[in-house]
Amino acid sequence: MPELVTIPVSFLEVTIDYEKADIRLLADRAHVVQGIFEALLPWNAKIDDIEVLNSGKNSEQGVMFRVPQKRVAFFVGASLCRFSRDDVAWHLADETVTIFEAAVNPLTKLGGVVLGMKKTAVGLHLQPRAIPFMELLRPFVPTQLATLESDTIQSAATVVKWANRRVTIDGSASVANAIFIKLEREFAGDIPFGAIADQLSKDEQELLEIIGVKEKDVS
Amino acid sequence: MNAQDQRQESGNNSIQTTPKVFHDEVFGWSGLPQRPAQGASLFPIPERMRGFQAEHNSALKELRRKFILPPDPSVVTFLTEHRTLPQILLEAADHLRAYFGADTIFNLRAPIDESGSRTLYAVVMWPGTVSAVKAALARFDDEWWIAHSRQASGYLTFTYELV
Secondary structure: OOEEEEEEEEEEEEEEEEOOOOHHHHOOOHHHHHHHHHHHHHHOOOHHHEEEEOOOOHHHOEEEEEEHHHOEEEEEEOOEEEEEEEOOOHHHHHHHHHHHHHHHHHHHHOOOOOEEEEEEEEEEEEEEOOOOHHHHHHHHOOHHHHOOOOOOOOOOOEEEEOOOEEEEEEEOOOOOOOEEEEEEEEEOOOOOHHHHHHHHHHHHHHHHHHHOEEEOOOO | OOOOOOOOOOOOOOOOOOOOOHHHHHHOOOOOOOOOOOOOOOOOHHHHHHHHHHHHHHHHHHHHHHOEOOOOOHHHHHHHHOOOHHHHHHHHHHHHHHHHOOOOEEEEEOOEOOOOOEOEEEEEEEOOOHHHHHHHHHHHHHHHHHHHHHHHOOOEEEEEEEO
């Protein structure tokens, strides 16, 4: 029977590389910024939540839009844009896709940007209520390493990478007695966001089953 | 505890660890510095309140690393209403580990009692025997908690649950 866990911290990140970097997004971008701001107004975007990032390498500079009400941040740079949302859950998937598309559309329509590869990451901190988190991690510790010391293992991490996918299982650095899982997958630029959400949901379900946990219904 | 050095949060700084508190509503703070009103420079109360709030948020974040909090907001709300408790709990955490073991799980709960008031419980989830946990709790009480309990004003109780 799967161990019941709660998910006190979670996030989604989608980074989209542009087909071609556009330096105009660092200079002549007022119409794009205004377009994205207006697109985020339905979620109570505020002018004070827009931050212009002028330091660092050119690839790190850009404009950050925050929508605190939805715990959303959207960064627009000259070579990529990045959308992130905290406290994500699958019942919020439709809303997340709607906000995401609203933020991205002005970039393509007003900024003329052609979107390339979409790199996604879902991060979840899974907290069992009564068993130690190491019981969830122990099956992923190679026996050759586990026997190196007679001491109790304090933590362990596993990372598996494929051409377009990566899975991380680790102890949580943010939450007591919890494990952290991160599911990363890359999608071609023409895959619609709805299909991406479906695939990420399947990935998450598959990994939770492998770890032997199920999210506790807290409603 | 993590084993790999990797970012485990989104980094978009939108995480709120506490529910809205009164000064957010009173001052309408958006999270960015605001120009002080004329004549307010001698008593920059909103600024100081932001400082207190930042300290409190930081203490709550640290507490989440040491104790399991319930998914509902009861504990966070209680800790926000009793601002001395997070610091006491953070100090207690190391002592709890010393008396009950480094791998032991500690929960925080804030149930409403029969009289309608709340108390915060720090609960040791104990996998061993009753006698062993009672002995460890007695030592924790005698050697640390009794000397520090006044700071909690009766709002915090340490107890155990067998698992």
